[in-house]
Structures are given as C-alpha cells and as structure tokens.
Amino acid sequence: MSDTVRTAIADLPVEDAVCLEAGAGAGNASVALADAGAERVYAVTDDADHADRTRERVDPGRVSVLTADLAATPLPDDSVDVVTAHALVNVVSPETLGPILAELARVARSGAWLVVDDYDPVPETSAAAPVADLFDVENAASRLATGDPALTFYPESLVRRLCAGYGWRPTRTETLLDPVPWTPDLLSAHVDLVREHAAELPADLGDALVARAEAAEERAGDGVDTGRMYSVAFRREE
CATH class of the missing domain: 3.40.50.150 (Vaccinia Virus protein VP39)
Incomplete structure (x- = not known):
C-alpha cells in the first residue's frame, strides 16, 4: 500500500x-x-x-x-x-x-x-463473492464477540x-486502485481476525464461523481482483 x-x-x-x-x-x-x-x-x-x-x-x-x-x-x-x-x-x-x-x-x-x-463497497458480482462472503463472516464474528462490525465500506x-x-x-x-488486489496474504489476515473473534465465542459457533471463513478463502484461490x-x-x- x-x-x-x-x-x-x-x-x-x-x-x-x-x-x-x-x-x-x-x-x-x-x-x-x-x-x-x-x-x-x-x-x-x-x-x-x-x-x-x-x-x-x-x-x-x-x-x-x-x-x-x-x-x-x-x-x-x-x-x-x-x-x-x-x-x-x-x-x-x-x-x-x-x-x-x-x-x-x-x-x-x-x-x-x-x-x-x-x-x-465490494461489488455484488460472482467473481467478488468469496471476498464479500469472507468479510460478511468477519463482521458476524466481530458483532457477536464485541458488538461492533469489523468492517464498514463507505x-x-x-x-x-x-x-x-x-x-x-x-x-x-x-x-x-481499480480493481483492488485482494491477495492471498490479505485474505489470510482477515481469516485470522475471524479466528480471533471466534475464540471469544462458544466453540460450536466459533468453529462454524471459522469454517465458513476458511471456505471463502479457499474459493478465492490465488486472490481476487475486485472493487475500487x-x-x-x-x-x-x-
């Protein structure tokens, strides 16, 4: 950056x-x-x-x-x-x-x-879906753990x-930047944040959120170029 x-x-x-x-x-x-x-x-x-x-x-x-x-x-x-x-x-x-x-x-x-x-905000396209899904999971984990969203794209x-x-x-x-390169390293850092919030939640709920975040990361593969x-x-x- x-x-x-x-x-x-x-x-x-x-x-x-x-x-x-x-x-x-x-x-x-x-x-x-x-x-x-x-x-x-x-x-x-x-x-x-x-x-x-x-x-x-x-x-x-x-x-x-x-x-x-x-x-x-x-x-x-x-x-x-x-x-x-x-x-x-x-x-x-x-x-x-x-x-x-x-x-x-x-x-x-x-x-x-x-x-x-x-x-x-992340575009509502099929190509951007893995990134959008990961950020949605991160926000859900953050809201449950802290009461506030982790991310708000204005x-x-x-x-x-x-x-x-x-x-x-x-x-x-x-x-x-247009598009924004959401690289594997960046996406992995967001998955780590999901794990941090999930550790504050009941195990079954936290594990489910981490699994969804990891699935989104896997779908993103070598990264996704999307957004501005x-x-x-x-x-x-x-």
Missing part, C-alpha cells in the same frame, strides 16, 4: 507541515509524509501492535507515535496542517466515525488539508458528504 499512500499525498503541501496520520497501521503514511519533508508527523493509533510496528519504521526525530483513541486525539486545537486517513474509515463503525471526524476537524488549522483513502460519495458536514471542502477525487480504492482530498474551511 505504500505506493497508494505516496500517490494520495503527492498533491498536498506536506513539506515543512505538521501532519497527523490518523489510524497508523503499518505506518505507511507516516513514512511517506516524513519522506515528503514534513516538519513533524504524529501517528495516532489505538492498537499497541500497530504502534510498535510503526515505531520500528520511523525516525523518532521526525515522527511521534501516540497510542490513543482517535475519538480523543491527544493533540491541541488548530495544530495540524495535513491529516491522512489511509484505509482507516473501513475499520471504523458508523457510531464511532462521527466523533473521529469531529476530532480531526478540531486539531486541524484553518486551511488545513485532509486526505481520505478507502474502499468502495462509498466515496458518502465520505465526501460526511466530511463536508465537519467543515471540510472536497477539492479532488482520484482512483488509487479511492482518494478524496479536502481543505479545511478558512
């Missing part, structure tokens, strides 16, 4: 900017922002493993990794010039997305930039409207 991150920020004024990677996963955006000349990058995630993975990749003199909830982002008001949310919103439930968007607006300076990169048009409601004006949209990853850039109203 590092190439898609660099494409998404290529037209943003990153040099000498204070930046926020909202939802650091592997730290791809933090690395790209630092390489593009950011003065300081704050990588915020509530996942300790993601935080550790990001710290291993970045220069602590340029990037600060903060383990915190984005709905209570530990940065001052009006302190950030550029915000990236790369593959973040698809792992945020609708109930949580609003508070996170409010926080991103709070920490952004007047005239700041936000770029949201994410996935349209269409680009909805993301534009949601962010506009928090004072962000869309300036451009582009396609980063988009990038929308916004400017904070001045």
Whole structure:
C-alpha cells in the first residue's frame, strides 16, 4: 500500500507541515509524509501492535507515535496542517466515525488539508463473492464477540458528504486502485481476525464461523481482483 499512500499525498503541501496520520497501521503514511519533508508527523493509533510496528519504521526525530483513541486525539486545537486517513474509515463503525471526524476537524488549522483513502463497497458480482462472503463472516464474528462490525465500506460519495458536514471542502477525487488486489496474504489476515473473534465465542459457533471463513478463502484461490480504492482530498474551511 505504500505506493497508494505516496500517490494520495503527492498533491498536498506536506513539506515543512505538521501532519497527523490518523489510524497508523503499518505506518505507511507516516513514512511517506516524513519522506515528503514534513516538519513533524504524529501517528495516532489505538492498537499497541500497530504502534510498535510503526515505531520500528520511523525516525523518532521526525515522527511521534501516540497510542490513543482517535475519538480523543491527544493533540491541541488548530495544530495540524495535513491529516491522512489511509484505509482507516473501513475499520471504523458508523457510531464511532462521527466523533473521529469531529476530532480531526478540531486539531486541524484553518486551511488545513485532509486526505481520505478507502474502499468502495465490494461489488455484488460472482467473481467478488468469496471476498464479500469472507468479510460478511468477519463482521458476524466481530458483532457477536464485541458488538461492533469489523468492517464498514463507505462509498466515496458518502465520505465526501460526511466530511463536508465537519467543515471540510472536497477539492479532488482520484482512483488509487481499480480493481483492488485482494491477495492471498490479505485474505489470510482477515481469516485470522475471524479466528480471533471466534475464540471469544462458544466453540460450536466459533468453529462454524471459522469454517465458513476458511471456505471463502479457499474459493478465492490465488486472490481476487475486485472493487475500487479511492482518494478524496479536502481543505479545511478558512
């Protein structure tokens, strides 16, 4: 995903900017922002493993990794010039997305930039069915174990409207991937997440969910190329 991150920020004024990677996963955006000349990058995630993975990749003199909830982002008001949310919103439930968007607006300076990169919903086609089925099983396991879905794919048009409601004006949209390559490694990682949630459930139910996830993975074979990853850039109203 590092190439898609660099494409998404290529037209943003990153040099000498204070930046926020909202939802650091592997730290791809933090690395790209630092390489593009950011003065300081704050990588915020509530996942300790993601935080550790990001710290291993970045220069602590340029990037600060903060383990915190984005709905209570530990940065001052009006302190950030550029915000990236790369593959973040698809792992945020609708109930949580609003508070996170409010926080991103709070920490952004007047005239700041936000770029949201994410996935349209998986197409309803026979070719995409193994991927869609796997994600459905993952959501079922997550809801049963935690009460929340693991994945919510927000269409680009909805993301534009949601962010506009928090004072962000869309300036451009582009396609980063079409189709998206759901590789065996990616699909296997989603099956592992099903197993993690299933371990919290009664054995017969958990085993049935894992079996369905593994069956979907097997049907996907060498991977499935389907769907679209988009990038929308916004400017904070001045």
